[in-house]
Amino acid sequence: MPSPSRGKSSRRNEASRRAILDxxxxxxxxxxxxxxxxxxxxxxxxxxxQTIYRWWPSKxxxxxxxxxxxxxxxxxxxxxxxxxxxxxxxxxxxxxxxAAADLTDPHRSEALRSLAAEAAMxxxxxxxxGTVLDGPGRDAALHRLRRAREAGQIDGDTDLDIxxxxxxxxxxxxxxxxxxxxxxxxxxTVVEVVLKGLGWTRD
Amino acid sequence: MPSPSRGKSSRRNEASRRAILDxxxxxxxxxxxxxxxxxxxxxxxxxxxQTIYRWWPSKxxxxxxxxxxxxxxxxxxxxxxxxxxxxxxxxxxxxxxxAAADLTDPHRSEALRSLAAEAAMxxxxxxxxGTVLDGPGRDAALHRLRRAREAGQIDGDTDLDIxxxxxxxxxxxxxxxxxxxxxxxxxxTVVEVVLKGLGWTRD
Numbered sequence: 001m002p003s004p005s006r007g008k009s010s011r012r013n014e015a016s017r018r019a020i021l022d023x024x025x026x027x028x029x030x031x032x033x034x035x036x037x038x039x040x041x042x043x044x045x046x047x048x049x050q051t052i053y054r055w056w057p058s059k060x061x062x063x064x065x066x067x068x069x070x071x072x073x074x075x076x077x078x079x080x081x082x083x084x085x086x087x088x089x090x091x092x093x094x095x096x097x098x099a100a101a102d103l104t105d106p107h108r109s110e111a112l113r114s115l116a117a118e119a120a121m122x123x124x125x126x127x128x129x130g131t132v133l134d135g136p137g138r139d140a141a142l143h144r145l146r147r148a149r150e151a152g153q154i155d156g157d158t159d160l161d162i163x164x165x166x167x168x169x170x171x172x173x174x175x176x177x178x179x180x181x182x183x184x185x186x187x188x189t190v191v192e193v194v195l196k197g198l199g200w201t202r203d
Numbered sequence: 204m205p206s207p208s209r210g211k212s213s214r215r216n217e218a219s220r221r222a223i224l225d226x227x228x229x230x231x232x233x234x235x236x237x238x239x240x241x242x243x244x245x246x247x248x249x250x251x252x253q254t255i256y257r258w259w260p261s262k263x264x265x266x267x268x269x270x271x272x273x274x275x276x277x278x279x280x281x282x283x284x285x286x287x288x289x290x291x292x293x294x295x296x297x298x299x300x301x302a303a304a305d306l307t308d309p310h311r312s313e314a315l316r317s318l319a320a321e322a323a324m325x326x327x328x329x330x331x332x333g334t335v336l337d338g339p340g341r342d343a344a345l346h347r348l349r350r351a352r353e354a355g356q357i358d359g360d361t362d363l364d365i366x367x368x369x370x371x372x373x374x375x376x377x378x379x380x381x382x383x384x385x386x387x388x389x390x391x392t393v394v395e396v397v398l399k400g401l402g403w404t405r406d
Contacts, residue, residue: 162393177337
């Protein structure tokens with residue numbers, strides 16, 4: 001990513017950065033991950049390959065940042081946000097539905113799938129993928145479960161990282177292997193079974 | 204796969220088939236999926252590329268069958284098998300532990316991971332992967348849950364395909380993205396939370 005600086009050169013950097021990320025997203029939608037190349041991104045963005053390599057180590061890193069940027073823009077667009085309520089089940093259903101909507105959004109689904117596949121093979125990208133793309137939703141779920149535990153609403157002894165896996169992984173695997181719909185029936189059932197398994201009962 | 208026939212030609216076919224599958228497994232352990240090629244498999248197996256293409260459409264299909272063969276051989280070796288008992292939790296823990304042992308077996312872990320990543324990108328392989336590699340364990344879990352439902356041991360209304368996702372996907376995602384151990388603590392917790400969520404109580 002271009003380091004912050006001032007003046008004309010900074011504006012040129014930002015314009016190049018934006019062009020590179022847009023090119024990566026566009027090509028991520030049109031091509032398979034294997035077909036996506038730094039050369040192709042450079043050509044589409046009208047920059048030299050070296051400009052890309054100066055800022056990112058791999059095509060996966062470029063795509064990861066492009067998708068992260070898209071997420072950030074989305075959050076700015078969403079005036080409602082995802083405020084936490086007093087209803088644990090409703091909060092988790094909202095978090096899962098938002099993630100499911102991201103995964104199935106036609107503007108990013110193919111790029112996300114490519115990245116998810118590549119991340120399974122590349123430890124550097126695994127970490128970036130986990131942190132950037134999976135992380136925020138998982139963190140929100142973990143935070144919400146902790147709050148419920150502090151309020152004595154769920155069992156005190158279950159490993160909450162595993163509880164988050166139970167909420168998150170079924171959606172992730174269904175999507176990755178096209179094994180079923182990510183509709184409200186699905187996410188609602190996941191939340192219902194997991195919360196019951198954690199000893200939660202609606203007040 | 205060579206079609207069944209008789210005599211010398213059949214034995215030659217079987218020897219070539221065995222050599223190709225062994226070569227695919229060996230290379231699957233040594234190389235990344237991207238580096239694995241039909242040419243490489245043919246060279247290692249001392250057969251022509253056309254021999255491979257006559258029987259399999261892609262390197263993924265070869266690797267898939269090689270891993271399936273390995274599973275079948277394992278099952279023949281296992282005298283104990285996985286008999287069902289009257290203890291639902293114990294049966295599911297055994298099914299999950301066996302799958303976790305497969306995923307972390309050093310002889311097949313890398314090849315399985317490559318295939319899992321590739322299957323996410325290739326619909327033909329997704330189906331093969333789902334049927335051949337994920338299928339048997341998921342089917343065993345589904346079958347066991349159905350028996351429990353018939354016996355009135357779990358809730359009657361939860362979609363059992365989602366219940367199987369809940370048992371299976373956390374292990375699958377942890378393994379794919381290296382997000383934690385697949386030890387007994389993990390599989391036991393998954394089984395415990397899901398069964399409680401399905402309304403199961405030990406008699």
